[in-house]
Amino acid sequence: MRPKAFEKRSSSTGGASCDSCPGAAGIFRQAAIPSVPRSVKDPLASNEANVIGTLDVLVAAKDCGVPAVVAASSSSVYGDIPGSGVIPAPARR
Numbered sequence: 001m002r003p004k005a006f007e008k009r010s011s012s013t014g015g016a017s018c019d020s021c022p023g024a025a026g027i028f029r030q031a032a033i034p035s036v037p038r039s040v041k042d043p044l045a046s047n048e049a050n051v052i053g054t055l056d057v058l059v060a061a062k063d064c065g066v067p068a069v070v071a072a073s074s075s076s077v078y079g080d081i082p083g084s085g086v087i088p089a090p091a092r093r
Contacts, residue, residue, distance in 0.1 A: 026068035029057050 032050050033039065039046035054071060061069050 022064065024064070024066045026070065027057060027061055027066055029054055029069060029071040032072070 031053055033046045035046075039050075058069060060066075
């Protein structure tokens with residue numbers, strides 16, 4: 001069986017659905033607003049894209065029987081906290 005090609009889809013247009021992932025073996029969640037200053041300036045937009053968007057993808061995957069979801073992240077999640085022990089540690093500039 002040949003793997004299906006990757007498809008770029010938006011999860012910000014009213015939520016993900018089974019129409020987005022019929023027969024998929026997995027979903028790669030790459031969407032986010034990765035900016036702490038932007039999240040402070042507009043927390044509702046950041047919550048919608050980062051939290052609600054991810055939840056929509058997870059629910060759609062569950063409802064459609066997709067067995068795996070891989071979510072990307074960045075240092076914006078944990079920040080640059082010296083001595084935090086976060087692995088991998090944020091790069092020093």
